[in-house]
Amino acid sequence: MGSEEERIAIEKEKVLMVGAGGIGCELLKTLVLTGFKHIHLIDMDTIEVSNLNRQFLFRKSHVGQSKAKVAREAVLKFRPGVDIVAHHGNVKNTEFDIDFFKQFSVVLNGLDNLEARRHVNRLCLAAGVPLVESGTTGYLGQVTVHIKGKTECYECQPKPAPKSYPVCTITSTPSKLIHCIVWAKELALAKLFGDKSQVSDLDVRTSVDGKSITSEVENDDVKFFELRSGESFQQFAARVFDRIFGYNIEIALQNEETWKARRQPDPLYLDKILPTQQEEEGSAAEENGNGVEIEQHPTVSAMATLGLKNPQKIWDVQENARVFLESIQLFFKRRSKDIGKLVFDKDDQLAVEFVTAAANLRAHSFGIPMQSLFEAKGMAGNIIHAIATTNACIAGLIVLEALKLLTNRTEQCRMTYCVEHPTRKMLLVPVEPAEPNPHCYVCSETPLVLEVNTVTATMRDVIEKVLKRKLGVDSPVIMQGSSLLYETGDDLEDDMAAHYASLLNKSLALYPTPITTGVVLTVEDYHQDFRCSLHVKHRETFDEETEPDGILVTGDIASVINAEQPTLPTKTPAADDEDLFNKEENGHGDDNKDDDDDLVMFTPETTAGTKRKLEEDENLLVEEKRLRIEEPPVMV
Amino acid sequence: MESVSELLTEQEAAIYDRQIRIWGADAQRKLSKARILVVGITGVVAETCKNIVLAGIGSLVLMDDSPMTFEASAANFLVPFDELEGQGNSIATVCASSLRDFNPMVQVSVEEGGISSKPDEFYDRFDAVIMGRSSITLRTQVNEACRKRPHRVAFYSVDCRGTCGSLFVDLQRHSFTSKKAGDDKAAQQDISFPSLQEALNVPWSSFNKRTSKLLFALRIIDQFEVGVGRRPGQLSSQDLPDLISYRGKMCAIQKVPESFVPENLLQKLASVGGTELPPVCAIIGGILGQELIKAMSCKGEPLKNFFFFDASDGKGIIECVVPSQMNDH
Ligand SMILES: [Zn+2]
Numbered sequence: 001m002g003s004e005e006e007r008i009a010i011e012k013e014k015v016l017m018v019g020a021g022g023i024g025c026e027l028l029k030t031l032v033l034t035g036f037k038h039i040h041l042i043d044m045d046t047i048e049v050s051n052l053n054r055q056f057l058f059r060k061s062h063v064g065q066s067k068a069k070v071a072r073e074a075v076l077k078f079r080p081g082v083d084i085v086a087h088h089g090n091v092k093n094t095e096f097d098i099d100f101f102k103q104f105s106v107v108l109n110g111l112d113n114l115e116a117r118r119h120v121n122r123l124c125l126a127a128g129v130p131l132v133e134s135g136t137t138g139y140l141g142q143v144t145v146h147i148k149g150k151t152e153c154y155e156c157q158p159k160p161a162p163k164s165y166p167v168c169t170i171t172s173t174p175s176k177l178i179h180c181i182v183w184a185k186e187l188a189l190a191k192l193f194g195d196k197s198q199v200s201d202l203d204v205r206t207s208v209d210g211k212s213i214t215s216e217v218e219n220d221d222v223k224f225f226e227l228r229s230g231e232s233f234q235q236f237a238a239r240v241f242d243r244i245f246g247y248n249i250e251i252a253l254q255n256e257e258t259w260k261a262r263r264q265p266d267p268l269y270l271d272k273i274l275p276t277q278q279e280e281e282g283s284a285a286e287e288n289g290n291g292v293e294i295e296q297h298p299t300v301s302a303m304a305t306l307g308l309k310n311p312q313k314i315w316d317v318q319e320n321a322r323v324f325l326e327s328i329q330l331f332f333k334r335r336s337k338d339i340g341k342l343v344f345d346k347d348d349q350l351a352v353e354f355v356t357a358a359a360n361l362r363a364h365s366f367g368i369p370m371q372s373l374f375e376a377k378g379m380a381g382n383i384i385h386a387i388a389t390t391n392a393c394i395a396g397l398i399v400l401e402a403l404k405l406l407t408n409r410t411e412q413c414r415m416t417y418c419v420e421h422p423t424r425k426m427l428l429v430p431v432e433p434a435e436p437n438p439h440c441y442v443c444s445e446t447p448l449v450l451e452v453n454t455v456t457a458t459m460r461d462v463i464e465k466v467l468k469r470k471l472g473v474d475s476p477v478i479m480q481g482s483s484l485l486y487e488t489g490d491d492l493e494d495d496m497a498a499h500y501a502s503l504l505n506k507s508l509a510l511y512p513t514p515i516t517t518g519v520v521l522t523v524e525d526y527h528q529d530f531r532c533s534l535h536v537k538h539r540e541t542f543d544e545e546t547e548p549d550g551i552l553v554t555g556d557i558a559s560v561i562n563a564e565q566p567t568l569p570t571k572t573p574a575a576d577d578e579d580l581f582n583k584e585e586n587g588h589g590d591d592n593k594d595d596d597d598d599l600v601m602f603t604p605e606t607t608a609g610t611k612r613k614l615e616e617d618e619n620l621l622v623e624e625k626r627l628r629i630e631e632p633p634v635m636v
Numbered sequence: 637m638e639s640v641s642e643l644l645t646e647q648e649a650a651i652y653d654r655q656i657r658i659w660g661a662d663a664q665r666k667l668s669k670a671r672i673l674v675v676g677i678t679g680v681v682a683e684t685c686k687n688i689v690l691a692g693i694g695s696l697v698l699m700d701d702s703p704m705t706f707e708a709s710a711a712n713f714l715v716p717f718d719e720l721e722g723q724g725n726s727i728a729t730v731c732a733s734s735l736r737d738f739n740p741m742v743q744v745s746v747e748e749g750g751i752s753s754k755p756d757e758f759y760d761r762f763d764a765v766i767m768g769r770s771s772i773t774l775r776t777q778v779n780e781a782c783r784k785r786p787h788r789v790a791f792y793s794v795d796c797r798g799t800c801g802s803l804f805v806d807l808q809r810h811s812f813t814s815k816k817a818g819d820d821k822a823a824q825q826d827i828s829f830p831s832l833q834e835a836l837n838v839p840w841s842s843f844n845k846r847t848s849k850l851l852f853a854l855r856i857i858d859q860f861e862v863g864v865g866r867r868p869g870q871l872s873s874q875d876l877p878d879l880i881s882y883r884g885k886m887c888a889i890q891k892v893p894e895s896f897v898p899e900n901l902l903q904k905l906a907s908v909g910g911t912e913l914p915p916v917c918a919i920i921g922g923i924l925g926q927e928l929i930k931a932m933s934c935k936g937e938p939l940k941n942f943f944f945f946d947a948s949d950g951k952g953i954i955e956c957v958v959p960s961q962m963n964d965h
Contacts, residue, residue, distance in 0.1 A: 026918065052690075053652050053655055054690055078714075078715060079717060195661070387691075388922075389922045392918050392921060396916065396922065399915035400947050403915070414950045425846075426951055427953075428919070428945060428950065
């Protein structure tokens with residue numbers, strides 16, 4: 001390692017870095033020092049004040065600007081000769097398709113969320129590019145290497161729900177309720193009732209025309225969230241409401257760059273949500289409070305004074321607004337001793353009520369489904385944050401693995417854990433990478449590329465021309481993420497059969513979630529124990545002579561046929577998988593569901609009779625399929 | 637204690653927000669009072685400085701008069717490209733300017749002159765000293781000087797050579813709070829460290845087979861460099877025969893077989909000479925940065941007292957090397 005020949009070899013390689021945050025800044029620096037000369041960098045985020053303690057390529061003057069672009073410029077200052085291409089965008093954007101990934105020798109992830117990791121994993125598998133994956137939480141970190149066919153892919157093992165969240169997602173661009181809960185708990189609650197010296201970021205930070213307005217927001221920040229003289233608790237609560245759900249959202253909306261590819265949040269103002277009830281609501285706490293400080297504070301409850309009984313029920317916007325106002329007032333009336341030092345505790349009823357209401361209101365503003373107090377309480381778990389030193393170690397380890405991959409030492413690749421307390425004297429613990437999981441739905445079959453005009457082609461075209469004719473699938477079940485698009489079978493309910501039939505003639509781009517470039521369809525045939533993924537690639541025109549179907553499936557089809565040999569399922573699903581399977585099956589149409597921790601691994605639960613029949617027909621089945629795929633598809 | 641009760645400024649709270657959520661405001665306040673001396677700026681030292689400056693250490697004084705060269709900056713990202721042209725600035729001056737830029741709240745300054753020319757009182761200005769690549773003689777001297785001061789001056793030495801990185805820590809006597817698994821409350825603990833010289837005196841025959849071979853191989857390199865008067869890191873494959881003869885002498889004195897220190901490890905260390913690999917620097921600089929933060933904030937159990945990393949096998953190993961009479965565990 002480190003020899004001159006290796007250095008020269010590295011200089012020619014083109015690498016893709018996904019993420020220019022905590023790990024990304026460290027990684028970019030280490031890559032460039034190591035001698036990498038061709039680097040592409042993708043990040044959709046803009047720089048925030050609280051990034052500055054670890055994302056060392058950024059300065060206060062950069063707040064609001066693209067991380068990818070600023071990181072590139074910063075690195076060019078100390079190594080100007082390096083060719084760095086910065087992409088300010090979401091890695092899930094269609095421009096970053098399989099062909100884009102194919103130009104790289106290795107992909108290095110410095111990502112902060114599971115969804116993007118899964119997406120990159122699939123693209124790396126499809127493009128046949130090795131992936132070095134990483135993650136840190138606090139003092140803990142890990143680096144893993146994923147080589148198609150040699151080691152497990154990122155999705156071979158089910159992943160636990162993520163424990164840390166990107167800062168900007170929390171402060172500016174929440175897309176899930178958990179982001180809003182983190183915001184409510186770590187920022188809103190802490191800012192109003194916690195130690196003021198320890199919190200920040202309650203205001204949505206942004207910049208207008210590249211000029212940071214952070215400092216102005218900061219200046220009145222502290223005073224704004226204090227009770228003014230002569231102000232009633234109710235007036236204070238209402239003022240805070242309009243500020244954090246209304247005004248701050250308006251400010252955030254001014255940063256057009258942020259909302260280019262996102263749904264814009266709706267500012268919420270109290271007079272719109274509770275137009276007439278403001279005065280009476282405020283009095284509820286007055287009457288019930290009697291101005292007496294009650295010692296057993298955990299029993300103080302906004303739900304109780306508002307007459308809300310069921311913690312499992314999801315409150316509507318009005319109810320959430322009432323709980324928000326009421327809980328703030330109750331903190332002042334009954335819990336004044338805690339103000340200034342409150343720390344969230346999931347057993348503190350009033351704090352949980354406040355967090356639930358604040359999170360739900362923010363969720364509503366951002367178009368995210370709200371949740372019950374019961375669910376929100378469960379989600380408000382401990383959040384671990386990233387630190388520079390772990391990121392630096394992890395970035396170093398990523399580069400070491402990249403070097404092994406690029407200098408034909410893949411047998412030396414290791415997954416490495418960075419731990420807080422030594423195990424067997426080790427702080428850095430290398431482990432041999434695991435073999436691919438033969439039942440992994442993502443990597444066990446060769447991913448295929450479906451080239452199709454998504455505007456004109458229908459699902460019927462895909463099924464007839466590709467699935468049945470080209471891939472020999474008999475009874476396809478088609479999934480997009482965790483939502484079911486199509487299935488067949490005698491046992492299908494009439495109404496579902498009708499629903500699927502109505503979708504069949506819809507063009508792909510007009511599906512509820514449009515099927516277009518970048519979308520991955522999972523195709524299964526339970527009878528054949530077959531599964532594969534189709535990476536959709538929109539294409540306008542096809543050659544009438546050579547591509548008469550106007551639809552192409554490319555990739556290593558031969559291996560798909562081989563993998564498809566009918567064999568009995570060797571793995572019965574674990575109890576959890578089975579539950580999930582059932583849940584998914586019963587949950588048609590619910591495709592907005594968070595699929596982060598879903599193990600979408602469908603092992604067919606066919607009856608023993610069906611299996612035996614399949615076995616008997618094996619030879620015939622294989623023969624038939626070979627015949628069907630006589631005309632070779634165009635290989636990529 | 638009055639320093640602890642001072643509040644962090646609004647600016648500090650905003651920038652250090654994430655890490656305060658990990659180690660707490662109290663630890664952050666202690667960190668912001670810590671004064672660090674840095675002697676010799678190699679790539680791994682630059683990494684360490686970046687980490688502690690970002691974390692918000694109180695102040696940093698850099699000592700390295702060597703002129704800027706391309707070689708000196710190969711693994712050092714604190715050196716802007718235009719400085720490579722040779723503007724006559726010292727490494728310390730150039731790096732100080734980059735570090736100030738990373739975090740304007742940290743005081744970064746330059747001290748001229750060699751460390752051996754400084755009086756012992758010089759160390760009273762600091763809470764910790766980080767020594768980059770230097771001879772074993774100088775490292776033990778500086779460590780002893782730190783130990784003589786009225787208040788505790790922590791001592792760290794660090795070096796990276798090729799795939800290998802090493803770290804030594806002497807906190808003398810150290811009190812810290814740490815949470816043990818399952819415990820909610822952090823408990824106060826006390827721990828004592830041997831000096832570098834005391835650790836070097838521990839007989840090799842007292843180590844077991846699983847002890848990192850780097851501990852011994854680097855001692856042989858140290859002795860060789862001092863013995864033949866080489867600048868640290870100034871060696872090559874051609875020195876292997878000499879290293880093997882040093883191994884023979886040292887193993888004989890220590891009453892262990894020569895196979896105790898594998899020849900291929902000596903070969904590897906000889907052939908890389910003083911070359912630093914940036915990813916190894918990042919890893920060791922990350923570990924050292926975290927150790928400084930732990931020690932200066934009195935939070936978390938510190939590493940005691942050697943750390944070795946070899947990218948060849950990927951293991952990062954802590955070796956506790958203490959004289960038998962002070963083995964307090
Ligand atoms: Zn897999």
